[in-house]
Amino acid sequence: MRVSIPISAFVAAIVGFGGTLALIIAAADAVGASREQTASWVTAICLAMAIETAWLSWRTKMPVITAWSTPGAALVAASSGFSMNDAVGAFIVTAVLLIATGLFKPLTRLIAKIPASVASGMLAGIVVSFAIGAVKTIPADPVLILPLIAAFFAIRLYNPALSVLAVLVGGGFAAFLTGRVGGMPPPELSSLTLIAPEFSATAIIGLALPLYLVTMASQNLSGLAVLRAAGYHPEPGPLISVTGLFSLISAPFGALTTNLAAISAAICTGPDVHPDPAERWKTGPLYALAYLVFAVFGASLVAIFAVLPESLIVLVAGLALMAPLANALSIALKDESKRMAATTAFAVTASGLQLFGIGSAFWGLVGGLVVLALERTKKA
Numbered sequence: 001m002r003v004s005i006p007i008s009a010f011v012a013a014i015v016g017f018g019g020t021l022a023l024i025i026a027a028a029d030a031v032g033a034s035r036e037q038t039a040s041w042v043t044a045i046c047l048a049m050a051i052e053t054a055w056l057s058w059r060t061k062m063p064v065i066t067a068w069s070t071p072g073a074a075l076v077a078a079s080s081g082f083s084m085n086d087a088v089g090a091f092i093v094t095a096v097l098l099i100a101t102g103l104f105k106p107l108t109r110l111i112a113k114i115p116a117s118v119a120s121g122m123l124a125g126i127v128v129s130f131a132i133g134a135v136k137t138i139p140a141d142p143v144l145i146l147p148l149i150a151a152f153f154a155i156r157l158y159n160p161a162l163s164v165l166a167v168l169v170g171g172g173f174a175a176f177l178t179g180r181v182g183g184m185p186p187p188e189l190s191s192l193t194l195i196a197p198e199f200s201a202t203a204i205i206g207l208a209l210p211l212y213l214v215t216m217a218s219q220n221l222s223g224l225a226v227l228r229a230a231g232y233h234p235e236p237g238p239l240i241s242v243t244g245l246f247s248l249i250s251a252p253f254g255a256l257t258t259n260l261a262a263i264s265a266a267i268c269t270g271p272d273v274h275p276d277p278a279e280r281w282k283t284g285p286l287y288a289l290a291y292l293v294f295a296v297f298g299a300s301l302v303a304i305f306a307v308l309p310e311s312l313i314v315l316v317a318g319l320a321l322m323a324p325l326a327n328a329l330s331i332a333l334k335d336e337s338k339r340m341a342a343t344t345a346f347a348v349t350a351s352g353l354q355l356f357g358i359g360s361a362f363w364g365l366v367g368g369l370v371v372l373a374l375e376r377t378k379k380a
Contacts, residue, residue, distance in 0.1 A: 009283040012267040013290035018165040022317040027076035031087040039299035040193035044253035046295035048246040050288040057284020063268045067261035071214040089197035090208035095248035097212045102241025118368035119217040121342035124328035125349025127321040134318020137311040171312045185303035210361035223260025230269035341372035
């Protein structure tokens with residue numbers, strides 16, 4: 001086996017996990033998860049990703065890499081008024097919708113028909129608050145934050161994939177050396193905690209439906225595009241339904257939805273991994289092995305995040321979403337004929353509007369589609 005295969009797999013795993021774990025912590029905090037529930041969330045989602053990546057890569061002989069939904073985590077973290085039980089119920093509903101989408105091709109085609117500009121406007125509205133939050137950490141601790149921001153933009157010139165991870169690791173060491181961390185927690189192995197789901201109309205409409213839409217539009221469709229760009233032609237249905245199935249199994253333990261990866265997949269699918277595309281599938285099982293390790297030590301990792309300065313966690317989450325924000329804005333504003341609809345979706349979502357107990361992501365999508373429909377009516 002070429003050494004580039006395990007290197008690519010482990011880099012993809014470390015970047016995907018370390019670069020966005022702060023978002024999972026923020027999402028868990030937003031729904032009032034306890035420390036044990038947060039650790040269970042991390043453990044269960046890592047196990048789901050490990051099993052589905054290993055199985056799909058081996059079964060298809062393609063580098064099918066999965067990840068947790070980064071925009072989905074941002075959506076949950078930006079929500080308010082939901083409990084952890086509500087979140088688990090929403091995760092279950094989202095998983096069922098993903099399974100149905102994989103089994104019934106018309107659903108996949110229906111999601112694909114949502115204009116990319118409007119969906120991207122909604123996504124940009126979700127993540128923009130995190131980018132703004134990163135900037136707002138500067139006055140809280142400028143001595144720690146400003147050098148980290150400078151390091152982020154300097155490192156991303158040469159290696160964008162590792163820039164967020166470098167800030168997390170470097171910021172953690174700096175916080176420890178300067179006395180901003182009280183003490184490192186003792187190592188502990190992970191455990192799973194069953195969480196009873198609660199199903200309500202507001203959680204289904206305000207959390208589950210937007211989570212399903214951003215997972216499909218921003219993650220699964222992008223993940224399929226990455227595989228196709230690398231010369232692979234998988235059947236979308238089985239891939240989506242398998243990630244939905246494991247999301248359904250892991251949801252009662254607090255785990256967010258899993259899906260096809262885009263950024264992590266790009267690291268594992270290119271010619272740098274192996275010149276022969278038929279050999280690149282081997283990154284999948286090795287990537288899965290890394291997530292098994294993360295699952296075993298999930299409780300310790302959550303404990304470490306708990307003692308880090310809050311400003312550092314907010315900064316890392318915001319920086320991790322800078323690239324997705326830039327990409328979403330560029331797609332949202334690219335098509336002039338859909339620009340107003342996309343801007344409406346962005347503005348409504350970013351406003352944090354709560355109406356009838358339903359969050360702003362749903363209303364942003366509705367607003368964007370209504371504006372688009374009105375403009376098309378005028379043209380007709």
